[in-house]
Amino acid sequence: MVAIDRFIATLKPGQYYSLGKMYAWKMNLYMICIAFIGVPICYYHAFTVRDILNIKTGCGVNNAVWPVFWPYLRSMRLGGTFIGILLYIPITIFLFYNKSLPNSKYTKCLRAITATIGLTSIVEFFCFFVPELFILFSTFPEYFYFVMLSKGIINMFIYTFRHREVKTAVKSLIPT
Numbered sequence: 001m002v003a004i005d006r007f008i009a010t011l012k013p014g015q016y017y018s019l020g021k022m023y024a025w026k027m028n029l030y031m032i033c034i035a036f037i038g039v040p041i042c043y044y045h046a047f048t049v050r051d052i053l054n055i056k057t058g059c060g061v062n063n064a065v066w067p068v069f070w071p072y073l074r075s076m077r078l079g080g081t082f083i084g085i086l087l088y089i090p091i092t093i094f095l096f097y098n099k100s101l102p103n104s105k106y107t108k109c110l111r112a113i114t115a116t117i118g119l120t121s122i123v124e125f126f127c128f129f130v131p132e133l134f135i136l137f138s139t140f141p142e143y144f145y146f147v148m149l150s151k152g153i154i155n156m157f158i159y160t161f162r163h164r165e166v167k168t169a170v171k172s173l174i175p176t
Contacts (some may be wrong), residue, residue: 001031003084003091003121006114010091013110038119069074074136088121116162120155 005027009016095111128151131144160166 001027003087006091006117007087009110010094010114068093079133081124083119085125088118092118116158119158123151123154
């Protein structure tokens with residue numbers, strides 16, 4: 001959804017800024033609806049199909065749903081990530097190679113936000129998409145668990161150093 005939002009903001013900036021607050025509310029409502037479609041199904045299968053007292057220490061999604069759902073869940077995760085990454089190719093080309101864009105405050109803000117999300121997409125590719133492909137082909141080295149877990153920490157640093165207000169707040173916490 002974020003990639004689609006950035007795609008609209010980049011290719012149609014005039015229309016994007018005129019969409020207003022209802023656009024943001026609709027996008028958030030759409031995301032919540034998508035997220036909660038699968039939650040009741042997973043809860044149902046977790047409590048009626050599986051023996052919840054006999055779950056391994058490394059509890060994952062595979063304990064919550066029937067094994068027949070695993071390929072669907074993996075394909076949804078991989079497909080969504082792949083589409084998001086693919087959308088950033090035309091966004092990057094348009095934003096950074098289109099010299100006809102006005103050099104206004106809105107364009108600079110749009111470039112900064114898009115660059116931040118683009119960096120997180122690169123992290124998503126290397127720390128999630130690539131390890132997930134190894135899982136798909138059953139050649140998953142154990143250290144990829146660390147790579148997948150480090151994605152959130154790397155994103156935290158990206159957002160900290162890309163946002164002036166957050167960077168200032170972090171610097172104020174560090175004694176000099």
